[in-house]
Amino acid sequence: MFETIPGIAISAAVLLLLVAFFRLRGDAPAESVSDGGYVPARAGLTTHGKPTGLTRWLTTVDHKDIGLLYILFGTGAALWGATDAMMIRTELIVPETAIWGLETYNAVFTTHGFTMLFFFVTPVFTGIANYVLPMLLGADDLAFPRVNAIAFWLLPPSLLLVRGGLITEVAGKVLAVLPVPVGALLALEPVGVGWTMYTPLSTATANQQIDVALLGLHLSGIATTMAALNFIVTIFTERADDIGWNKLDIFSWNILVMSGLVIFAFPLLGSALVLLLLDRNFGTTFFAVEGGGPILWQHLFWFFGHPEVYILVLPAFGLTSFMLPKLVGRRLFGFRFIVYSTIAIGVLSFGVWAHHMFTTGMDPRMRASFMAISLAIAIPSAIKEFNWIATMWNGRLRLTAPLLCILGIMSTFVIGGITGVFLAAVPVDFVLHDTHYVVGHFHLIVVGVIPLSMVAASYYWFPIITGRMFNRRLAKAQALLLAVGTVFTFVPLLILGYLGMPRRYGVYPAEFTTLNQAASLGAFVLALSVVLWLVNMVQSARVGPVVEDADVWNLKETGQFTREWQWFEEQLEDRQAELSRGTDGSATSD
Amino acid sequence: MNRISSAVAGGIAGTAVMTLMLLLLEVETRSAMDVFYVIALFVGTPEDPATGFALFVGAGIVAWPLLFIALEPYLPRGPDPAARGVVFAAVLWVPFVILGRGDIAGPLLIFYVAYTLFAHVAYGFTLGAVYGRLFDQLRQRGYR
Numbered sequence: 001m002f003e004t005i006p007g008i009a010i011s012a013a014v015l016l017l018l019v020a021f022f023r024l025r026g027d028a029p030a031e032s033v034s035d036g037g038y039v040p041a042r043a044g045l046t047t048h049g050k051p052t053g054l055t056r057w058l059t060t061v062d063h064k065d066i067g068l069l070y071i072l073f074g075t076g077a078a079l080w081g082a083t084d085a086m087m088i089r090t091e092l093i094v095p096e097t098a099i100w101g102l103e104t105y106n107a108v109f110t111t112h113g114f115t116m117l118f119f120f121v122t123p124v125f126t127g128i129a130n131y132v133l134p135m136l137l138g139a140d141d142l143a144f145p146r147v148n149a150i151a152f153w154l155l156p157p158s159l160l161l162v163r164g165g166l167i168t169e170v171a172g173k174v175l176a177v178l179p180v181p182v183g184a185l186l187a188l189e190p191v192g193v194g195w196t197m198y199t200p201l202s203t204a205t206a207n208q209q210i211d212v213a214l215l216g217l218h219l220s221g222i223a224t225t226m227a228a229l230n231f232i233v234t235i236f237t238e239r240a241d242d243i244g245w246n247k248l249d250i251f252s253w254n255i256l257v258m259s260g261l262v263i264f265a266f267p268l269l270g271s272a273l274v275l276l277l278l279d280r281n282f283g284t285t286f287f288a289v290e291g292g293g294p295i296l297w298q299h300l301f302w303f304f305g306h307p308e309v310y311i312l313v314l315p316a317f318g319l320t321s322f323m324l325p326k327l328v329g330r331r332l333f334g335f336r337f338i339v340y341s342t343i344a345i346g347v348l349s350f351g352v353w354a355h356h357m358f359t360t361g362m363d364p365r366m367r368a369s370f371m372a373i374s375l376a377i378a379i380p381s382a383i384k385e386f387n388w389i390a391t392m393w394n395g396r397l398r399l400t401a402p403l404l405c406i407l408g409i410m411s412t413f414v415i416g417g418i419t420g421v422f423l424a425a426v427p428v429d430f431v432l433h434d435t436h437y438v439v440g441h442f443h444l445i446v447v448g449v450i451p452l453s454m455v456a457a458s459y460y461w462f463p464i465i466t467g468r469m470f471n472r473r474l475a476k477a478q479a480l481l482l483a484v485g486t487v488f489t490f491v492p493l494l495i496l497g498y499l500g501m502p503r504r505y506g507v508y509p510a511e512f513t514t515l516n517q518a519a520s521l522g523a524f525v526l527a528l529s530v531v532l533w534l535v536n537m538v539q540s541a542r543v544g545p546v547v548e549d550a551d552v553w554n555l556k557e558t559g560q561f562t563r564e565w566q567w568f569e570e571q572l573e574d575r576q577a578e579l580s581r582g583t584d585g586s587a588t589s590d
Numbered sequence: 591m592n593r594i595s596s597a598v599a600g601g602i603a604g605t606a607v608m609t610l611m612l613l614l615l616e617v618e619t620r621s622a623m624d625v626f627y628v629i630a631l632f633v634g635t636p637e638d639p640a641t642g643f644a645l646f647v648g649a650g651i652v653a654w655p656l657l658f659i660a661l662e663p664y665l666p667r668g669p670d671p672a673a674r675g676v677v678f679a680a681v682l683w684v685p686f687v688i689l690g691r692g693d694i695a696g697p698l699l700i701f702y703v704a705y706t707l708f709a710h711v712a713y714g715f716t717l718g719a720v721y722g723r724l725f726d727q728l729r730q731r732g733y734r
Contacts (some may be wrong), residue, residue, distance in 0.1 A: 011685040015657055015681070015682075019660065084618070090697050091700045094697055101620075108618075173616055179640075541673075542670075
């Protein structure tokens with residue numbers, strides 16, 4: 001009976017009732033102002049001597065502005081990729097294909113991987129490094145500010161190419177409402193071959209969107225490489241006089257090693273993508289059986305692909321090692337060994353690629369050597385974990401939101417890391433390969449370590465960037481939900497893998513239903529925490545309490561008031577001086 | 591620009607955001623939800639999505655913003671108009687999700703409910719934020 005009454009009439013009636021209720025209540029509250037009457041707080045946002053409005057953001061070469069652009073772009077991509085993830089978990093609530101059909105399911109997990117790896121994690125970490133690295137180094141800006149800007153502006157078009165067909169499809173959908181033929185606009189189908197693009201599937205699938213996506217990935221690789229070169233040159237040449245290699249902070253060390261990995265890994269991805277494009281369009285046979293064979297693609301791809309996962313996770317380790325000592329009021333335990341472990345991970349990461357290929361029938365002696373190196377990489381990883389624990393020993397733990405995030409990282413990294421040790425063992429990998437165990441293992445790290453470190457950094461540096469404070473209670477709840485949601489979502493996948501449920505399948509036998517529903521419930525918890533984070537960031541940046549004292553985290557008492565906070569303190573003093581002069585009207589009514 | 595124009599400007603921004611989000615949903619789900627059919631159903635023209643969409647845009651740009659400025663001082667979560675806009679849009683979402691769901695059922699319904707709520711919240715937030723910014727700016731300069 002609901003369907004017979006126009007919705008608009010019902011909503012109007014409901015709203016009229018509400019109006020009547022509030023009108024008759026008689027205790028009408030005062031009118032509102034948008035900002036609670038605060039002065040504008042724009043400590044971190046440079047405003048002098050630059051164009052304003054849209055022109056500023058389109059033409060900027062300031063590292064802080066570009067950093068914010070990177071972070072906003074990466075956050076947008078993350079929300080988009082998270083929508084894919086929610087679709088995957090919604091589809092898997094029931095065993096049969098209840099919702100979208102298998103082709104859409106394939107497309108969704110493919111674009112989820114592309115978006116999250118290339119357009120969420122790398123840009124956001126590049127953005128954070130853009131913002132704070134020059135401050136930590138005592139530099140005015142990155143070494144090549146214009147290269148920095150170009151590197152950023154290559155990313156939006158590459159995202160559109162990779163997720164492509166979308167613009168045309170959106171246009172098609174808009175026009176489809178009208179009586180216009182739109183078939184041509186809907187021709188490009190989303191890519192559904194998996195983010196690893198294994199041949200022969202990726203060469204044999206006819207969809208033209210694959211070519212567009214390969215070009216987009218190549219473009220994003222160029223952007224990433226440019227940013228990495230910029231970081232390396234900056235760290236080598238732009239350090240202040242009193243920062244020798246022994247005084248370089250741990251976050252810059254991690255960005256340096258990460259950038260080194262990018263320089264070796266991403267050009268190789270670019271070359272492999274070009275070969276794949278040639279195979280698809282120009283009749284070459286690099287990956288055909290009569291040419292190099294499908295295994296060649298896997299070797300090339302994973303020689304990029306495995307260092308890539310360390311490119312993703314090293315900045316997260318860096319942020320954790322950087323923030324943890326400050327939040328517990330102690331020095332980082334074994335600073336030098338954390339640096340060595342970072343470099344060791346960087347070197348070893350190029351020697352482990354074939355552990356993705358144990359089941360392809362390669363020579364057992366090769367398998368054994370790759371197994372040995374894969375097991376060995378657990379040692380530097382464990383050094384970090386143990387040193388973090390030792391850093392907390394006898395520290396003064398204040399359970400602030402960023403510290404809660406870091407405790408979450410340390411917990412999930414134990415599960416995610418140790419499950420990786422099992423996978424590195426050839427016999428275990430034979431059993432668990434291509435099951436949900438693998439998905440659970442790497443998601444415990446790529447969800448339980450990487451976004452948590454970003455969220456921790458977003459809280460830790462929020463006052464510097466916006467001049468305001470976030471809502472601490474909401475932030476604590478959000479951090480807990482994110483950490484708990486990660487375990488809740490991905491530990492069931494580990495069990496599913498042990499029980500033998502393969503990955504990349506949109507349908508599954510009914511006996512796996514309960515565990516899948518548990519994982520989906522966890523995914524909804526994660527979605528809730530993402531929404532809470534978004535609300536906190538947006539609302540606090542608009543109307544959060546203005547920060548008056550630069551020592552937000554009580555860093556002065558332990559002598560850890562680092563350069564970026566000193567810079568912030570100067571900004572605040574400038575603002576105070578401007579306000580106390582009182583003649584400049586723009587300070588109170590902008 | 592006065593109070594009403596500010597609200598309509600907020601409505602244009604909010605409707606743009608919401609339309610974009612619904613389009614994204616439509617594209618991502620390969621039309622499994624058929625959001626335009628849902629909207630047409632909601633505004634009472636199930637067989638004519640073009641008219642339904644026009645009504646949707648009209649309501650989002652004119653009707654709801656006007657109602658919002660009438661109700662705004664009485665809504666909870668003040669004084670920030672963006673927060674009040676969220677409350678306002680959440681109320682609008684209730685009939686939308688009940689009347690518009692059509693044949694959607696099962697797990698898809700969970701996704702539909704969550705996503706449309708999110709889209710409505712984004713609409714209300716944008717409406718209130720843009721309205722508050724434009725209107726307060728004008729008021730501070732002495733226009734009333």
